[in-house]
Amino acid sequence: MPPINTTQTITHRTNGYMIGRFLREGQMRKMVFERFGQVDVLPKNESHTVSWRRINNLGISKAKAALVEGVTPSGTKVTYEDITGVTEQIGDWIPLTDVLMDISDSNKSKKLINELMYALGKQAAEVKEERRADVLRAGSNVFYAGGTVTTRATVAAKVTKGDFRRVERSFSRNRVDKITKMISASPNYGTTAIEEGYVAVFHPDITPTMRDIPGFVLAKDYGHDGPRLPGEVGAIEGFRCCEADVVKPWTASGSSGATTFLSGGDKSTGSNAYDVYPIICFGANAYGIVPLQGAENVNILVNNPSAGKGNELAQEGSIGWKTWDLTARLNEVNMARIEVCAEAL
Numbered sequence: 001m002p003p004i005n006t007t008q009t010i011t012h013r014t015n016g017y018m019i020g021r022f023l024r025e026g027q028m029r030k031m032v033f034e035r036f037g038q039v040d041v042l043p044k045n046e047s048h049t050v051s052w053r054r055i056n057n058l059g060i061s062k063a064k065a066a067l068v069e070g071v072t073p074s075g076t077k078v079t080y081e082d083i084t085g086v087t088e089q090i091g092d093w094i095p096l097t098d099v100l101m102d103i104s105d106s107n108k109s110k111k112l113i114n115e116l117m118y119a120l121g122k123q124a125a126e127v128k129e130e131r132r133a134d135v136l137r138a139g140s141n142v143f144y145a146g147g148t149v150t151t152r153a154t155v156a157a158k159v160t161k162g163d164f165r166r167v168e169r170s171f172s173r174n175r176v177d178k179i180t181k182m183i184s185a186s187p188n189y190g191t192t193a194i195e196e197g198y199v200a201v202f203h204p205d206i207t208p209t210m211r212d213i214p215g216f217v218l219a220k221d222y223g224h225d226g227p228r229l230p231g232e233v234g235a236i237e238g239f240r241c242c243e244a245d246v247v248k249p250w251t252a253s254g255s256s257g258a259t260t261f262l263s264g265g266d267k268s269t270g271s272n273a274y275d276v277y278p279i280i281c282f283g284a285n286a287y288g289i290v291p292l293q294g295a296e297n298v299n300i301l302v303n304n305p306s307a308g309k310g311n312e313l314a315q316e317g318s319i320g321w322k323t324w325d326l327t328a329r330l331n332e333v334n335m336a337r338i339e340v341c342a343e344a345l
Contacts, residue, residue: 030231031125032201032242033132035182036282037289038330051084052288052330057175085328087290090127093301093320094120120321128292128325130246133201135327136287137247137278137337143167145340149255152339155276156255158209159340164200164237167281167336171198171238174333176283178238182229183291195226200239202279203247205262205342207233210241239281249275249342260344267344279338286334290326298323 038052056079067073094116143166144150146157178196202210210216210233218234231242252263254274259267261274268274291297303317329335 030242030244031129031292032199032230032244033129033136033287033327034125034289034291035230036179036199036284037132037183037287037291037327038285039183039289039291048087048324049084050087050288050290050326050328051082052328054081054083054285054330055079056081083288083328083330085288085326087324087326089322090131090325091299091320091322092120092123092127093318096303096317096319116319120319124292124298124321124323126246128323129244130248131325132287132289132327133244133246133248133280135329136280136282136335139329139335139337140332141170141336143170143336143338145338152250152253152276153273154255155339155341156257156261156274157341158261158343159206159213159279159338161213161215161236163279163338163340164239164281167338168198168238170333170336171281171283176331176334177285179282179284182227192227194229195240197235197240198238198281198283199229200236200241200279200281201231201244201247202241203249203277203342204243204245205249206277206279206340207243208345209340209343210234210236216241247278247280249277251275254339254341261341262344274341276339277342279340280335281338282335284334286329286331288326288328288330290324292323 058076058078062073062076065073143163144152144155145159145163147162147166149155149157176198178198179194180196181191181193183191211218213236216234216236219228219232222235229240229242231244232240233243234241249262251265252273252275254261254276256263256268256273257270259270261268263269263272263274265275299322300319301322302319
């Protein structure tokens with residue numbers, strides 16, 4: 001059952017304020033994957049299983065044939081594919097001491113609330129995004145830097161324009177729609193229209209190499225005034241490029257032999273294996289999420305320090321959060337990852 005927001009030892013008014021603050025702080029973080037997933041809100045009093053229904057490609061062979069006068073065509077039967085997943089609950093808490101005697105009133109308490117909500121909202125956003133990155137980087141559609149190797153253990157090249165072209169060609173062949181809108185960065189739901197394109201997300205260690213690719217356009221040099229994506233650093237070919245440190249590398253899992261790439265986060269000595277970084281690329285309808293947004297999706301729990309067994313002097317309290325989480329890959333051909341090395345600067 002999804003959580004019901006719990007006031008514990010604070011007023012409902014303060015609880016509402018805290019949830020709003022928590023969500024605002026979370027949404028202000030660089031939540032890239034939150035913006036583009038198909039959203040499924042887990043309703044109250046229902047199971048933990050979430051389903052996304054996909055209409056399979058209708059095909060064109062019947063429809064492209066000329067109609068015969070007076071003859072009704074047979075039509076095409078719609079077929080579906082359901083992708084299901086089970087939500088998991090995540091969360092954390094912070095101990096409070098008796099210095100916070102009334103969280104509802106004083107200016108000092110309100111300042112503390114803001115500080116705690118900033119820290120907790122930031123933590124929740126980072127946890128959600130890293131869990132999503134872990135799911136998306138495990139997709140089955142893989143490209144390797146340089147286009148000549150076929151395993152992670154043999155990766156020994158930085159990313160190039162050609163790598164993005166190979167992914168874009170794959171997307172085009174599979175008729176993957178470009179992204180034209182993103183979920184707004186606010187506590188509530190809503191979408192914002194954006195300049196169309198595919199999205200590529202990578203660790204900041206890759207950003208210097210990206211900037212050196214011929215034809216890479218820095219975000220600050222865009223010729224349009226549309227909204228920027230979270231962490232957006234520029235564009236290459238048909239991709240809008242965002243950096244996010246939650247897209248972790250596979251440490252020391254590539255090839256070896258040179259000192260030009262990172263290994264274990266430092267410059268390789270030549271004998272140790274390179275770190276291999278995923279660049280996660282996707283178009284529309286690639287994955288689904290249970291979002292952080294929405295007051296019903298997060299539970300803020302506060303216990304003011306109060307006397308009781310084990311806390312006889314009312315010295316200990318707590319403040320914490322918990323929420324439901326799920327990321328599901330819906331269309332493997334609508335996403336891809338490029339596995340590359342990061343240059344040692």
